[in-house]
Amino acid sequence: MADLKRTVLYDLHLGLGGKMVPFAGYEMPVQYPMGVMKEHLHTRTGAGLFDVSHMGQVLLTAKSGRIEDAALALERLVPVDILGLKEGRQRYAMFTNNEGGILDDLMVANRGDHLFLVVNAACKDADFAHLQTHLTDCDLGLVTDRALLALQGPAAEKALARLVPDVTDLRFMDVAIRQWDTAELWISRSGYTGEDGFEISVPEKFAVKFAQKLLDMEEVAPIGLGARDSLRLEAGMCLYGHDIDTTTTPVEGNLTWAIQKARRSGGARQGGFPGAERILGELDNGPTRRRVGLRPDGRAPMREGTEIYASPDGGQPIGTITSGGFGPSIEGPMAMAYLPADLSEGATVYGDVRGKRLPATIVAMPFQPTQYKR
Amino acid sequence: MKYTEDHEWLRVEGDLVVVGITEHASEQLGDVVFVELPEIETMVARGDEAAVIESVKAASDILAPVDGEIVEVNEKLVDNPGLVNADATGDAWFFKMKIDDLSVLDEFMDEDAYKEMIS
Numbered sequence: 001m002a003d004l005k006r007t008v009l010y011d012l013h014l015g016l017g018g019k020m021v022p023f024a025g026y027e028m029p030v031q032y033p034m035g036v037m038k039e040h041l042h043t044r045t046g047a048g049l050f051d052v053s054h055m056g057q058v059l060l061t062a063k064s065g066r067i068e069d070a071a072l073a074l075e076r077l078v079p080v081d082i083l084g085l086k087e088g089r090q091r092y093a094m095f096t097n098n099e100g101g102i103l104d105d106l107m108v109a110n111r112g113d114h115l116f117l118v119v120n121a122a123c124k125d126a127d128f129a130h131l132q133t134h135l136t137d138c139d140l141g142l143v144t145d146r147a148l149l150a151l152q153g154p155a156a157e158k159a160l161a162r163l164v165p166d167v168t169d170l171r172f173m174d175v176a177i178r179q180w181d182t183a184e185l186w187i188s189r190s191g192y193t194g195e196d197g198f199e200i201s202v203p204e205k206f207a208v209k210f211a212q213k214l215l216d217m218e219e220v221a222p223i224g225l226g227a228r229d230s231l232r233l234e235a236g237m238c239l240y241g242h243d244i245d246t247t248t249t250p251v252e253g254n255l256t257w258a259i260q261k262a263r264r265s266g267g268a269r270q271g272g273f274p275g276a277e278r279i280l281g282e283l284d285n286g287p288t289r290r291r292v293g294l295r296p297d298g299r300a301p302m303r304e305g306t307e308i309y310a311s312p313d314g315g316q317p318i319g320t321i322t323s324g325g326f327g328p329s330i331e332g333p334m335a336m337a338y339l340p341a342d343l344s345e346g347a348t349v350y351g352d353v354r355g356k357r358l359p360a361t362i363v364a365m366p367f368q369p370t371q372y373k374r
Numbered sequence: 375m376k377y378t379e380d381h382e383w384l385r386v387e388g389d390l391v392v393v394g395i396t397e398h399a400s401e402q403l404g405d406v407v408f409v410e411l412p413e414i415e416t417m418v419a420r421g422d423e424a425a426v427i428e429s430v431k432a433a434s435d436i437l438a439p440v441d442g443e444i445v446e447v448n449e450k451l452v453d454n455p456g457l458v459n460a461d462a463t464g465d466a467w468f469f470k471m472k473i474d475d476l477s478v479l480d481e482f483m484d485e486d487a488y489k490e491m492i493s
Contacts, residue, residue: 036430092375122463226404226431299408301428326407326430333408354410354426 006052006202024121026054029224034312036226040328048223056124057143061114081260098277101246109175147207153308154220172372194235194370236365251282254291293365294335296298301333302351376489394467403429406458442473456482
């Protein structure tokens with residue numbers, strides 16, 4: 001696999017029997033010998049360890065040194081209330097373009113005198129350039145000497161607390177800096193599985209040792225990208241480049257919950273982000289299409305790209321599935337699709353699977369209840 | 375037992391050919407979550423898509439290895455797709471075919487040749 005980058009945990013993955021595949025320019029483990037299904041279920045009952053070091057970690061500091069200025073600067077690029085984000089807290093956000101489409105989705109944390117951003121691997125270079133171009137009043141740092149691990153599942157707190165006892169006081173979406181050995185860990189209580197858990201930024205030179213300490217614990221197993229995808233899909237979370245992209249707005253993407261009052265029409269800092277006209281218009285008047293959850297009635301999975309029809313025969317497609325597969329915890333197929341906004345939950349639509357139109361029901365997401373420790 | 379380049383196994387049972395996928399194929403596919411079987415009494419030509427198998431990762435076709443008629447399908451796989459991972463070369467057969475001339479099976483690989491192909 002020429003030209004692919006490796007994370008600092010590459011040799012550990014090989015040692016664990018990880019099956020490596022190209023992903024976002026990196027060689028990453030798609031699964032371990034346990035297999036996708038068992039890895040998924042293990043994360044929902046024990047604790048799963050994910051290497052997400054390919055993701056981008058960015059530090060953003062206002063040249064004035066004031067956190068308020070950093071927050072207001074970032075608000076020029078996201079439709080999210082960053083000024084209202086308290087110290088030690090994290091929030092979901094998205095970079096928008098002038099058409100209201102989404103350039104990337106990300107996490108933003110307030111760390112007192114600066115912001116810490118975590119962005120998608122495939123977008124990190126473009127995101128960093130975007131920030132540099134537009135936030136000339138800020139100093140930006142791409143963190144290149146840290147790995148990023150996620151420990152997810154009901155046993156995550158117990159496992160991590162053996163190494164870092166003072167993580168138990170963190171609540172969902174809290175961030176904090178904690179010591180382990182002589183390393184400074186940047187910890188958030190969040191993740192991409194719908195479970196309680198943590199994301200831990202650890203200096204590269206400590207990463208293998210830290211990961212190994214966790215893996216040595218009975219309840220912790222390594223989890224690959226395959227289960228990461230089925231876990232996030234069951235949790236109703238978007239995968240950038242599939243469920244959201246430059247052609248979908250946050251309102252169409254059903255992400256209005258991430259646009260706080262302050263940035264909406266009539267809010268204290270309404271608009272002022274790329275594509276505001278379209279996005280605020282859709283918030284006020286409703287979008288024409290929206291991302292919804294689908295449960296196929298039978299057992300056949302409806303995969304990405306499956307066209308959706310309003311009736312069992314005839315007519316034109318009314319939408320397309322953007323993510324779809326089998327949910328090991330819900331023991332059945334599930335999917336996300338963009339469908340006309342006038343269709344409501346409970347409505348039946350038809351997915352074209354190998355030339356046959358199979359019924360599916362529009363349902364609320366998440367498919368699997370989330371287990372956050374609020 | 376004979377083997378195809380598409381990782382299917384063929385076993386003669388009386389005047390019928392039983393078709394399944396190899397353990398190697400089931401390992402590569404990962405956990406199987408859905409199986410769609412052909413209708414019985416369907417005539418198929420070699421290379422036709424006869425059945426569909428979906429794992430947590432992706433969908434794959436099971437191709438008809440030879441010309442013939444589908445005379446029996448393994449309904450157990452519909453209710454329990456995981457059987458493909460548990461017993462690929464045993465209980466998890468997909469379908470049985472009636473073919474004109476069993477000697478066409480001679481051209482397929484034997485176990486040693488198949489093992490060499492996947493090694």
